[in-house]
Amino acid sequence: MPSLLERALRSTAPLGPCLASLGACAAPVPPTVAQPTPHAPEPAPPAAPPPIDFVLSPVCGADGEPTALDVQVSLEPWSAEPPVFRIADPENGTPPARERVLGLALSDAAGELPYAVTEGPDPADQERRLFVKGARPAEGRLTLRYRARSIATSDKGAPFGLRHDEHGLGGTADGFLVAPSIAAERTLRVRWAIAASCQPDLEPLSALGPGPSPAVLVAPPDALRQAGFFLARPELVTVDAGNLHIAFAFIGRFAFDTRAAARYAAAVLGAERAAFGDDDPTPFYAFMRVLPELTTRVTGGGNAYGYTSVAGPEAVWDARMRDHLAHELLHHWVGVRLWLRDADGVSGYWLSEGFTVHYSRVVPLRAGLLPPAEFLQQLDRTWRSLHESPHRGASNRAIEDALDRGIGDPVIGRIPYWRGALYAAELDAAIRQASAGKRSLDVVMRELFHLARTAPRNSAGYAELPESAFRDRVAAELGPAGVERFDAVIRRGEPPSPPGHAFGPCFDRREPTPGAVEWFRVEGVPDERCGEPGVAR
Numbered sequence: 001m002p003s004l005l006e007r008a009l010r011s012t013a014p015l016g017p018c019l020a021s022l023g024a025c026a027a028p029v030p031p032t033v034a035q036p037t038p039h040a041p042e043p044a045p046p047a048a049p050p051p052i053d054f055v056l057s058p059v060c061g062a063d064g065e066p067t068a069l070d071v072q073v074s075l076e077p078w079s080a081e082p083p084v085f086r087i088a089d090p091e092n093g094t095p096p097a098r099e100r101v102l103g104l105a106l107s108d109a110a111g112e113l114p115y116a117v118t119e120g121p122d123p124a125d126q127e128r129r130l131f132v133k134g135a136r137p138a139e140g141r142l143t144l145r146y147r148a149r150s151i152a153t154s155d156k157g158a159p160f161g162l163r164h165d166e167h168g169l170g171g172t173a174d175g176f177l178v179a180p181s182i183a184a185e186r187t188l189r190v191r192w193a194i195a196a197s198c199q200p201d202l203e204p205l206s207a208l209g210p211g212p213s214p215a216v217l218v219a220p221p222d223a224l225r226q227a228g229f230f231l232a233r234p235e236l237v238t239v240d241a242g243n244l245h246i247a248f249a250f251i252g253r254f255a256f257d258t259r260a261a262a263r264y265a266a267a268v269l270g271a272e273r274a275a276f277g278d279d280d281p282t283p284f285y286a287f288m289r290v291l292p293e294l295t296t297r298v299t300g301g302g303n304a305y306g307y308t309s310v311a312g313p314e315a316v317w318d319a320r321m322r323d324h325l326a327h328e329l330l331h332h333w334v335g336v337r338l339w340l341r342d343a344d345g346v347s348g349y350w351l352s353e354g355f356t357v358h359y360s361r362v363v364p365l366r367a368g369l370l371p372p373a374e375f376l377q378q379l380d381r382t383w384r385s386l387h388e389s390p391h392r393g394a395s396n397r398a399i400e401d402a403l404d405r406g407i408g409d410p411v412i413g414r415i416p417y418w419r420g421a422l423y424a425a426e427l428d429a430a431i432r433q434a435s436a437g438k439r440s441l442d443v444v445m446r447e448l449f450h451l452a453r454t455a456p457r458n459s460a461g462y463a464e465l466p467e468s469a470f471r472d473r474v475a476a477e478l479g480p481a482g483v484e485r486f487d488a489v490i491r492r493g494e495p496p497s498p499p500g501h502a503f504g505p506c507f508d509r510r511e512p513t514p515g516a517v518e519w520f521r522v523e524g525v526p527d528e529r530c531g532e533p534g535v536a537r
């Protein structure tokens, strides 16, 4: 099911080059400039955006175990208006933000700064948030302090919120960070301050990097929302293969071989990097923690610096777990580095989720990491899910509205995953056929990633292009017929229908009865050929 992280992945901006490269970033270094000639105006180095300082202080009990997090946010005033801070407040049955963020205190150079707390949709994106609004403009440096409540993993709580148990405390910032309401890039400095009362074997680690010292990132504050922060006793598995570096932190007791899982994740990440021509050496940080309430399930979300997921103690190493890992890793490109929004302001989940579903299966298939039988099962399930859903014709607007109201999860929110995935396959086959194999969807995606490098960032820090940029690429590849098909499927919700050869030589489709499509494994083609591109039969 789409998690809170998935929700946020769809919600909000250009990644600075630092964010785009994932992981801990150094503060921008002014370029070296030549000695100015006498009397010539001295060129000013580009100024770093004004900093925001976040200090995370775990609160440890008499036994030295962390059970809450004290947070301090400080910055210079950014507006002549009274300051506003905010945190996500989803109506998902878990304690509201008002009950998770305690003892708020706002102060500035003039002393205490009175504030009011309100809840409701954010005018910027309609997402439900809790707001802390100062009663007057700030005078001098502004500081917000509060205690973020953590919920024991044995109790009910938000899956990605702040949770604690004998393995440590942590969650994504979305669950505990009341950040200033600023859409522009800032220099974000995050530091751990760990009291001597905390057990010494607890390690601070986050999607920005390990250790307590300040991690620096240039991005809008909302870019921190999906990043994981933990003070824990993880099992850390790192894989370094050439330019690929992944650090996987497992927190809790898992029902599967975590080392094998980390190796699989690294192999899939390598294949995805190769597919998109990405050789960025910045480390990738992945977190997975055990939550008893998830029993056999797993859910997670990608972010600019890695990904975070939660799994039940009985979740096993199976097709779903492999699909989960490949999917969340793929969001590093489709989602974070490329986000679409249409002319009406509706997010292109058909791309960010649907193309992620498509690529997170075809890339491992091509690389020989996904058994063809497993691929066929996933394809069959995607096809049936879309075609048997009463919501299969839902418009993108209807889907986004349902998600904004928080009812989208099992009902309508999956349509973009299935519709987008099958459209990606249909489009790929059409492009390869029209170009006699010279072009493919991969080529188009690489061109779009390139275009998105200079695109404006949305409030979450993702590179956002207008949907028309994608539609224009379709027109260039396929002409008016391709555009008509794009409009039919993506804009009007007609069902996508990839041809039999869309998934390579090992798979085909048949209609035992009119309208009832079945996908099947083509006999006589060896597994080794299943990663080859399909050609029209």
Ligand SMILES: [Zn+2]
Binding pocket: 006, 327, 331, 352, 353, 356
């Ligand atoms: Zn996703």
